[in-house]
Amino acid sequence: xxxxxxxxxxxxxxxxxxxxxxxxxxxxxxxxxxxxxxxxxxxxxxxxxxxxxxxxxxxxxxxxxxxxxxxxxxxxxxxxxxxxxxxxxxxxxxxxxxxxxxxxxxxxxxxxxxxxxxxxxxxxxxxxxxxxxxxxxxxxxxxxxxxxxxxxxxxxxxxxxxxxxxxxxxxxxxxxxxxxxxxxxxxxxxxxxxxxxxxxxxxxxxxxxxxxxxxxxxxxxxxxxxxxxxxxxxxxxxxxxxxxxxxxxxxxxxxxxxxxxxxxxxxxxxxxxxxxxxxxxxxxxxxxxxxxxx
Amino acid sequence: xxxxxxxxxxxxxxxxxxxxxxxxxxxxxxxxxxxxxxxxxxxxxxxxxxxxxxxxxxxxxxxxxxxxxxxxxxxxxxxxxxxxxxxxxxxxxxxxxxxxxxxxxxxxxxxxxxxxxxxxxxxxxxxxxxxxxxxxxxxxxxxxxxxxxxxxxxxxxxxxxxxxxxxxxxxxxxxxxxxxxxxxxxxxxxxxxxxxxxxxxxxxxxxxxxxxxxxxxxxxxxxxxxxxxxxxxxxxxxxxxxxxxxxxxxxxxxxxxxxxxxxxxxxxxxxxxxxxxxxxxxxxxxxxxxxxxxxxxxxxxxxxxxxxxxxxxxxxxxxxxxxxxxxxxxxxxxxxxxxxxxxxxxxxxxxxxxxxxxxxxxxxxxxxxxxxxxxxxxxxxxxxxxx
Numbered sequence: 190x191x192x193x194x195x196x197x198x199x200x201x202x203x204x205x206x207x208x209x210x211x212x213x214x215x216x217x218x219x220x221x222x223x224x225x226x227x228x229x230x231x232x233x234x235x236x237x238x239x240x241x242x243x244x245x246x247x248x249x250x251x252x253x254x255x256x257x258x259x260x261x262x263x264x265x266x267x268x269x270x271x272x273x274x275x276x277x278x279x280x281x282x283x284x285x286x287x288x289x290x291x292x293x294x295x296x297x298x299x300x301x302x303x304x305x306x307x308x309x310x311x312x313x314x315x316x317x318x319x320x321x322x323x324x325x326x327x328x329x330x331x332x333x334x335x336x337x338x339x340x341x342x343x344x345x346x347x348x349x350x351x352x353x354x355x356x357x358x359x360x361x362x363x364x365x366x367x368x369x370x371x372x373x374x375x376x377x378x379x380x381x382x383x384x385x386x387x388x389x390x391x392x393x394x395x396x397x398x399x400x401x402x403x404x405x406x407x408x409x410x411x412x413x414x415x416x417x418x419x420x421x422x423x424x425x426x427x428x429x430x431x432x433x434x435x436x437x438x439x440x441x442x443x444x445x446x447x448x449x450x451x452x453x454x455x456x457x458x459x460x461x462x463x464x465x466x467x468x469x470x471x472x473x474x475x476x477x478x479x480x481x482x483x
Numbered sequence: 484x485x486x487x488x489x490x491x492x493x494x495x496x497x498x499x500x501x502x503x504x505x506x507x508x509x510x511x512x513x514x515x516x517x518x519x520x521x522x523x524x525x526x527x528x529x530x531x532x533x534x535x536x537x538x539x540x541x542x543x544x545x546x547x548x549x550x551x552x553x554x555x556x557x558x559x560x561x562x563x564x565x566x567x568x569x570x571x572x573x574x575x576x577x578x579x580x581x582x583x584x585x586x587x588x589x590x591x592x593x594x595x596x597x598x599x600x601x602x603x604x605x606x607x608x609x610x611x612x613x614x615x616x617x618x619x620x621x622x623x624x625x626x627x628x629x630x631x632x633x634x635x636x637x638x639x640x641x642x643x644x645x646x647x648x649x650x651x652x653x654x655x656x657x658x659x660x661x662x663x664x665x666x667x668x669x670x671x672x673x674x675x676x677x678x679x680x681x682x683x684x685x686x687x688x689x690x691x692x693x694x695x696x697x698x699x700x701x702x703x704x705x706x707x708x709x710x711x712x713x714x715x716x717x718x719x720x721x722x723x724x725x726x727x728x729x730x731x732x733x734x735x736x737x738x739x740x741x742x743x744x745x746x747x748x749x750x751x752x753x754x755x756x757x758x759x760x761x762x763x764x765x766x767x768x769x770x771x772x773x774x775x776x777x778x779x780x781x782x783x784x785x786x787x788x789x790x791x792x793x794x795x796x797x798x799x800x801x802x803x804x805x806x807x808x809x810x811x812x813x814x815x816x817x818x819x820x821x822x823x824x825x826x827x828x829x830x831x832x833x834x835x836x837x838x839x840x841x842x843x844x845x846x847x848x849x850x851x852x853x854x855x856x857x858x859x860x861x862x863x864x865x866x867x868x869x870x
Contacts, residue, residue: 209775266707291675291705292596299601300633315804327774329804329835349750350774351802354834355858358802375749377598404750407598430753433738433760434769441734441749441771443704444598449616454757471761472754473858
């Protein structure tokens, strides 16, 4: 089992004819994801380089292909609108890869999606992968290990892209498989967060433990720690990036900033430890930390 | 992005928020002329991003033209040193000369993006004039918050609640305070702010409601739709290496240590700094080359790191995803040929095209290059190299 996406998920790419959208659609298809089409305004009726039908709108794409998930590779000024268009068209889950979307655009889009019961991953994220079944995003597929029964499968939730790959790699090299890995993104306003995903993994019978990777900025990790303490029975390991980051500086991600004393790594680590989460001291020990628990 | 106080004041004034009469000047003569125009006691304020101006002597109340002359002379010729500037301080190029009003009481009004609630929040407090973090810690009940509906914005009843929380009972003053709140929200939403703060908002002894000092931060991701803000951008207050990096689509932040870092991905770049520190070293910078990095971009990244004299060793940590290990290897080889490395370079590569990258590096045979097996090995090796 897995969460969010599996081998039957029908995916479209919004922005399928763009350079990045086309390239990563190819990569996802090669991994085995079931892509059924894409959109590119003005190019409706043509075929993409993958031989998939291209539509002008998401509504047409959904009614023709029955797609239920969308991967968004639309430039920042138009990306929030693209997510809302997908929600309006009946898409169940919108995965927004685009980096650099104005925060106030995401405030509006998130509310619009919430009102329609539509889920979002991202923005500014690597996407979601259910190893061996479905990859929607830009992560290198080959580092992941699909579960083959057994009792050593983890779910991974992370605010960072490459740090997720690091954690996946450490797990795979220790024989720990991954049910689903979700990059929730580095922006201040986003879709699915630690809490929602932790509860999905808690419900998933094949997931035996979770890894949450956070970073400085905001209070998502503190809130998740409270939630873990009250609601999660499976073991959770974690890591927080940015212990050495200076306050007031945006560390690459739009959301990675310590401001007004809020969002420090130490505050998050303390909260997570207090909730019984095993927090790795070093980014090289994330695999070890979860291995000790499951 | 940040702007200066005088620019924030202009944005507020344009949005209907009452502010005291003022001028921005760049010379002592202009300062005196501005004083004569205002024709009452003025406050002379240095226009810099760093805080701690008052304590450093860069905010002065002046009653006479001579006092203005002395204050302006001092501020324009001395570097301001405060707990926020570092020991070398910063040069002051512009001064704000503002009518010094007689203050009866001070208030706080701000709009910030509440990440957890995913909506802008208006915060007001009767305890103005001090840092809001201090109020939040000592007396959190003194701060009243109202969240904006993402699609509807500020509603009239919310404005009324906020005005009441501030304690304005006089009809005209309540009207003015409402104007301040609406104006501040307008500035926040129209300009994609991440913070818009008036501190203090004051009531004067003659019953006026005025915004005295303002601070604004903007969402860098939204600057594309605000050409007016781009014009306000004061590049002279930013670190030149950070600006240079930005021009090449790299994210670089200068730090105090001696180990240069070149990493792909913001999270991994932070984690790389953390692991260096954990093994006793000190990072000289944060540097995220990004996913779509080209060979030229990576060469530029090496140049920026090497331009920092403090750097005694470099750690390259790449987990190839979209970014390809061989691209980084090619850049490293080119940088070695073009500029030459005088410091050891510890290289840890994993992920996309790692085998090709290792071959390239082996063929190039760069003498300062130290290969590492994994992240811990890399951190230990670079710390040992600079020790």
